[in-house]
Each structure stands twice: as C-alpha cells, then as structure tokens.
Amino acid sequence: MRKLAQRVLPGALILLAGCSFIPAYERPVPPVTAHWPVPAQTAGAQAVAGITWQHVLPDPRLQALINAALEHNRDLRIAVARVEEARALYGISRADRLPTVNLGVAQAAARLPGELSATGNEQISRRYDVNLGVAAFELDFWGRVKSLSAAAQASYLASAEARESFRLTLIADVASAYLALQEMEERLSLVRATAENRQDLRFLVQKRREVGLAGDLDFLAADGAYAAARAQLSELERGRTQAENALNLLVGKVPADLPPGRRLSEQDLPLDIAVDVPAEALLYRPDVRAAEQKLIAANANIGAARAAFLPRINLSLAFGTASRTLSGLFDAGTGAWSFAPSLVHPLFDGGRTQGGVDLAAARKVIAVAEYEKTIQQAFREVADLLVARDKLAEQLTAQEAAEKAQNERLRLVDARYRAGVSSYLEVLDAQRDAFAASQGTVQLRRVLFVTAAQLYKALGGRAGN
Known part of the structure; x- marks a missing residue:
C-alpha cells in the first residue's frame, strides 16, 4: 500500500499542478458585414502594414513637428507611464508564482x-x-496564481496597445492641426491678394466717378467689397492664431529650427492605401487589439475566481x-x-467566493461587449473615411476646374471693365465667385489630406519608426 502511494502521489501532484480553470478563449466573431459598404480599391495600392507614417506624411516640417510631439506631448508621457505601471504590476504578479527566499x-x-x-x-x-x-x-495546484499572472500579462499588453493607439492618434492629430494651419496661411494669402485687388478697383471706380464715368452706387459697392475683404482678413488672422496655438499644444515644445514646409498643393499624401476585408483590416488597429487583451484578462480572472473554491x-x-x-x-x-x-479550505463564506465568480463572469460579458463595440466603431470610422477619400478626390478635381474657370472669367470681366465695356456689378460678381472658388479649393485640399492621414490611423498604421 505504501509503495502504491509512493507511485501514485507524485503523478497526482504533477497532474494537479497542471490544472487550470481558465475557460477556453475564443475570439468573438466581428459583428460587422463581410465587406465594406463602398468597394475598396486594392489594385496597385500599398498595404498599410508596410507603410511608415513618414511615408504617409512626407512634409519635412510636419515630420519635425510630429517627432517633437512624440517626445514632448504630456498625454503621451502619461500613456507611456501607464504601460510601465502595468508592466510593473505584471512583474509583481508573475513573481507570486515563484517562492520568495x-x-x-x-x-x-x-x-x-x-x-x-x-x-x-x-x-x-x-x-x-x-x-x-x-x-x-x-x-498553485489549481492554477489560481497562474490565472492572476495571465490576467496581469494581458492587462500589460492592453496598456501597451493603448499607448500605440494614442501614438497613432497623436500623429494624425498633429497632421490635422498642421494642415489646418497651412489652410489658414493659404486662405490668408488669398484674402490679402483679394483685398489689394479690391483696393485698386475701389481707387479706379473713385477716379471714374470723379470724371462722371461711374456713379455713387458703383463706388459704394467697391468700397463695401474692399471693407468686406478687410473684415475677412481679420477673421482669418484670428483663426490662424488659434490653429497655431492648437498645434503648439499638441507638439508640447516646438523646435526652434524647423525646416520649411510645403503648400497644400505640394503635400503629395498617398491616397492609394490598400484595405483588406473588415474582419482582417480592423485587427491591425491597436485599440481593437487592446480591447481583445482586456477580454483575455477578464477570461483569465474567471479561472482565478473558480480556483478560490478549492483548498x-x-x-x-x-x-x-x-x-x-x-x-x-x-x-x-x-x-x-x-x-x-x-x-x-473554504467551508462557509456567506457566498463571497461564488460572488467572485459571478463578478468575473459579468466583467467578461462587459469585456466582450466593449470588444464588439470597438470593432463596430472601427468599422464605421474606416467605412466613412473610405467613401470620403474617394468622393473628396472627385470633388477636388471638379473644384479645381471650377476655380480655373472662375479666375479666367474674372480676368476677362476685369479687362472689359477697364476698357469701359462691362459694368462694375459684373466685376463684383466675378470677384466673389473667383474668391469663393479659390477658398473652396484650399479647404477641399486640406479636408482630403486630413482624410488620408485619418485613414492611415484608422487602418492601424505603424506609429513607430
């Protein structure tokens, strides 16, 4: 009998040491359709996994600002510290699996x-x-400590993914703020040129009125158009200052020796990023991966809660x-x-242990719902950006053609007015249409390029170098 016990007991202990009450983990099926609402163009396109943010955002001034933001942004420092905190907690939990001598x-x-x-x-x-x-x-015969260690590891990985998600968001936000500032700069240039042109025409109308070739209504219209341009100039200067302040806040500490930047028409952001089917494309996103790690942690905590029933x-x-x-x-x-x-061995605890299991199970249900919600939000974000990218490109092409036509019309009407053929009302109307077309082109370029940067982020682009 003693020999039998000596043979059986070690094997039983080995089997018990391998016990685990963690439920088998299965990734939830993404609660989204199998295809995007708008077919994504993939022929000749670049895969997002192989593209760095430097390739997507080639402006050297913008790259310098992003590098400064990655170094000095306070929110990013907090996110990095959160990762270090989670890693330390994981180290503490893992140490519980070994004896302390x-x-x-x-x-x-x-x-x-x-x-x-x-x-x-x-x-x-x-x-x-x-x-x-x-x-x-x-x-740890029942795997309680092992389950807690697995949960701490998943929490650590979730915080690391959250940091990468924040880095991507910061890169996209700095790009959006920089492009907004560039838009303000170019619109200011347009308004200044328009104000100078309207001032010249106002002077010309005044001279024509003095010799009886123009009436008071023409002069008042010219004077009002010039004043409106000056008012819009002040408004855009205020907007430019606010856009610069927003960019500086994101960057944290603006470098003193920034390289020259590019105009919006020279940005050359890639608009041909390839997009996989939703079930694959969305898993690249760090926020989705973070949500899944939180789900894995909740699943592991169930194992720890179940093991609490045993000695x-x-x-x-x-x-x-x-x-x-x-x-x-x-x-x-x-x-x-x-x-x-x-x-x-717990005999009676008033339902405390069972309550721990129920709590862990409820938290897993919450984690599953949050994971699925993250997938759905990611799907909507990518779908919206895909249709925006395609339609904005079409809209910009049409807008550039309209701007070219309106500027040519203004040139002809201005020449006809100076020759005494057209009335000033025709000039004023052509000025307004040409100015609106030029402003619209600048605004559309900015929106299109911001969409390209946001799409790179939404597809889980690489936040590192």
Missing part, C-alpha cells in the same frame, strides 16, 4: 529573574540564528544554523530547520 539573521536575548526561576537564580539566555527561508509560498496550500520552510553563542553559529551540530505546510 529570504536570508534571516537574528539574535534573541532574555533574562529570567531568580524568583521566577526553578533554581532561584536569575537566568540569562541568548540565541543566534542564521537561515534561508521561504515564507507562505502557495503551491489553498501554503508552504513555509527554513534551513540554517542556531547557537547559544555567536562564535558557535557554524560549529558542528548547530544545523536547524523548520517545515510548516498548511492547507486552508
């Missing part, structure tokens, strides 16, 4: 007065100890030497050891 050196001295001594004489006792010990190490076995032991005198600590025959295993 301590070196102990102790001295104990006591004096017993004579009236309490059996001999009637006072007694003084001393003891010196040196030992290596393990205190209350839990033998918890702790082991404490020490090995060393003990002596009455310090000099005799390492003499022969001074070896000392202690061995104190313990087993604690």
Whole structure:
C-alpha cells in the first residue's frame, strides 16, 4: 500500500499542478458585414502594414513637428507611464508564482529573574540564528496564481496597445492641426491678394466717378467689397492664431529650427492605401487589439475566481544554523530547520467566493461587449473615411476646374471693365465667385489630406519608426 502511494502521489501532484480553470478563449466573431459598404480599391495600392507614417506624411516640417510631439506631448508621457505601471504590476504578479527566499539573521536575548526561576537564580539566555527561508509560498495546484499572472500579462499588453493607439492618434492629430494651419496661411494669402485687388478697383471706380464715368452706387459697392475683404482678413488672422496655438499644444515644445514646409498643393499624401476585408483590416488597429487583451484578462480572472473554491496550500520552510553563542553559529551540530505546510479550505463564506465568480463572469460579458463595440466603431470610422477619400478626390478635381474657370472669367470681366465695356456689378460678381472658388479649393485640399492621414490611423498604421 505504501509503495502504491509512493507511485501514485507524485503523478497526482504533477497532474494537479497542471490544472487550470481558465475557460477556453475564443475570439468573438466581428459583428460587422463581410465587406465594406463602398468597394475598396486594392489594385496597385500599398498595404498599410508596410507603410511608415513618414511615408504617409512626407512634409519635412510636419515630420519635425510630429517627432517633437512624440517626445514632448504630456498625454503621451502619461500613456507611456501607464504601460510601465502595468508592466510593473505584471512583474509583481508573475513573481507570486515563484517562492520568495529570504536570508534571516537574528539574535534573541532574555533574562529570567531568580524568583521566577526553578533554581532561584536569575537566568540569562541568548540565541543566534542564521537561515534561508521561504515564507507562505502557495503551491498553485489549481492554477489560481497562474490565472492572476495571465490576467496581469494581458492587462500589460492592453496598456501597451493603448499607448500605440494614442501614438497613432497623436500623429494624425498633429497632421490635422498642421494642415489646418497651412489652410489658414493659404486662405490668408488669398484674402490679402483679394483685398489689394479690391483696393485698386475701389481707387479706379473713385477716379471714374470723379470724371462722371461711374456713379455713387458703383463706388459704394467697391468700397463695401474692399471693407468686406478687410473684415475677412481679420477673421482669418484670428483663426490662424488659434490653429497655431492648437498645434503648439499638441507638439508640447516646438523646435526652434524647423525646416520649411510645403503648400497644400505640394503635400503629395498617398491616397492609394490598400484595405483588406473588415474582419482582417480592423485587427491591425491597436485599440481593437487592446480591447481583445482586456477580454483575455477578464477570461483569465474567471479561472482565478473558480480556483478560490478549492483548498489553498501554503508552504513555509527554513534551513540554517542556531547557537547559544555567536562564535558557535557554524560549529558542528548547530544545523536547524523548520517545515510548516498548511492547507486552508473554504467551508462557509456567506457566498463571497461564488460572488467572485459571478463578478468575473459579468466583467467578461462587459469585456466582450466593449470588444464588439470597438470593432463596430472601427468599422464605421474606416467605412466613412473610405467613401470620403474617394468622393473628396472627385470633388477636388471638379473644384479645381471650377476655380480655373472662375479666375479666367474674372480676368476677362476685369479687362472689359477697364476698357469701359462691362459694368462694375459684373466685376463684383466675378470677384466673389473667383474668391469663393479659390477658398473652396484650399479647404477641399486640406479636408482630403486630413482624410488620408485619418485613414492611415484608422487602418492601424505603424506609429513607430
């Protein structure tokens, strides 16, 4: 019987050590359609996984600002610190799976007065100890500590993915703010040129009125058009300052030696990024990966909660030497050891353990719903940006043609007015249409390029170098 126990017990312990109550993890099926609402062009397109943000945003000034933001942005520093915090917590949890070995050196001295001594004489006792010990190490037969370690690891990976998601968002936000500032700069140039042109025409109308070739209505119209241009100039200067302040806030610390930037017409952002089917494309996104790691952590916590129903076995032991005198600590025959295993099994806790299981299960349901919600939000974001990219490109082509036609019309009407053939109302109407077309072209370029940058982020582009 004893031999049978010696054979069976080690094998049983090995089997128990491999036990785990973590439910088998299965990635939820993405709750989105199999295809995008608008077919994505993939022929000759570039895969997002192989494109760096430097390729997507080639403007050297913008790249310098993004690098500065990645170094100095305070929110990014917080996100990086969150990762370090989660990694430290994972290290602490992982350390619980191994015994903690301590070196102990102790001295104990006591004096017993004579009236309490059996001999009637006072007694003084001393003891010196040196030992290596393990205190209350839990033998993880049921996988409770392993489950907690797995949950901490998943939480750490989720925080790392959240950091990458924030880096991508920061890159896209800096690009959007920079392009908005470029738009303001170009619109300011247009307004300044328009104001100068209207001032010249106002002077010309005034001279024509003095010789009787133009009436008061023409002069008032010219004067009003010039004043309107000046008012819009002030408005755009205010908008430019606000756009610059927004960019500076994102960057954190603007470098002093920035290289020259490019005009919107020279940006050359890639508009041919390839897009896989939704079930594959969305898994590139770090926010989706972060949501899945949180789900994995919630799943592992169920295993830890289930294991709490079973006995918890702790082991404490020490090995060393003990002596009455310090000099005799390492003499022969001074070896000392202690061995104190313990087993604690929950019998009645008022439903606390079952409540822990129910809590872990509920949190997993929440994590599944949050994962699916993240997938759905990502699907909508990418779908909106895909249709925006295609339609904005078409709209910009038409807008550039309209701008060219309106500028040519203005040139002809201005020449006819100076020759005395056309009225000033025709000039004013042509000025307004040409100015609106030019402003519209600048605005559309900015929106199209911001869409390209946001699409790169939405597809989970590479935030690192």
